Amino acid sequence: MNQRTVKKLVEPISKTVKGFKRSEVECLIRLFHSLVGRTGWKSGNTGLDRNKFRGILHNIFGMTDDILMNRVFSAFDKDNDNYINAKEWVKGLSVFLRGTFEEKLKFCFEVYYLNGDGYISREEIFDMLKNSLYQSSEEENDEGVKELVDITIKKMDYDNDGKISFADFEKAVREDRLLLEVFGPCLPETQLCCPRHKPVN
Template identity: 65%
Template sequence: MNRKKLQKQAEALNRSARHFRRPEVECLIRLFHTLVPEAGERRGAAGLDRNAFRSVLHLTFGMTDDMIMDRVFRAFDKDNDSCVSVKEWVEGLSIFLRGTLEEKMKYCFEVYDLNGDGYISREEMFHMLKNSLLKQPTEEDPDEGIKDLVEITLKKMDYDHDGKLSYADFEKAVRDENLLLEAFGPCLPDIKSSMAFEMQAFQETHDL
């Protein structure tokens, strides 16, 4: 990718990915093109497909939960064309790595709202918790324990008592207790892996 094209792209993305400085945006664009070598060559939907993106989540950020990784991919893929474009990559990472609490709450809620209806239902909680909790071989019926956990969670987070979590419920609960941000599975990078990613991705900007 030539320098002029890179600078032009970085300039455009620097406005929408507001948590990165311009040299950092340039680094992320270059990284994107190493992950998708053919992105610059072909027209149409050029970007990271589901498998390539999941492999980044797994290898770089240590994510292992298939359902959550799939939902993170969908949260990045704003136009639903089944691949993450360079714009979606940089804007997504801006929130993923450095987002404000507000931005991260919206992102996590979107990840957890499996059917996109604006609520996290009992069924959705059950699926995610069942997926993310380690199975204990001694448990007779692990599903019962998860159902109990869903009820405890609802009791704590469902402020309007309608049996499901709206964004307003989720936001209030997280503001009261920040640890609830990832209540239904890890969908943000931990500090160690995000620092390692930034050190590697931005090493040429030196002054991090």
């Protein structure tokens, strides 16, 4: 990717992103280009597909939960075209790495409601918790997870409708910030470094 193309992308993206300086946006666009690779650009694919993005989540950020990695991909892929473009990459990372508490709250909720209906259902909580807990025996594990689901619903479902809305989630997390990633880690702990720049996180 030549310098002019990079500069053309940096300007409009920098205006929409609060978390990064202009030089960091440029660095992230260059990183994006190197991750997509020459073959991607030649084939007309100008984005990161799900598998490549999951590889980044796993290798750089240490994520291992398949369900959550897929949901993080969907939270980044705002236009739902199954590719993360340069703008989605930078905007997603700005929340992912440097987002305000409110931005991270919305991001985590978006990751956790799996079917896109705007609620975290009892079944979704069960699937996420089951997936993230060590399994000794299937039956024993399912019973333990069901108990955890009941406790979670009791603690977070303020309007008692059997599911967690954003208002429920926000209220619970504001009362206890440890609940932000209650259904599994979907925010990074690792720093992302740009070549010739300081760490991005």
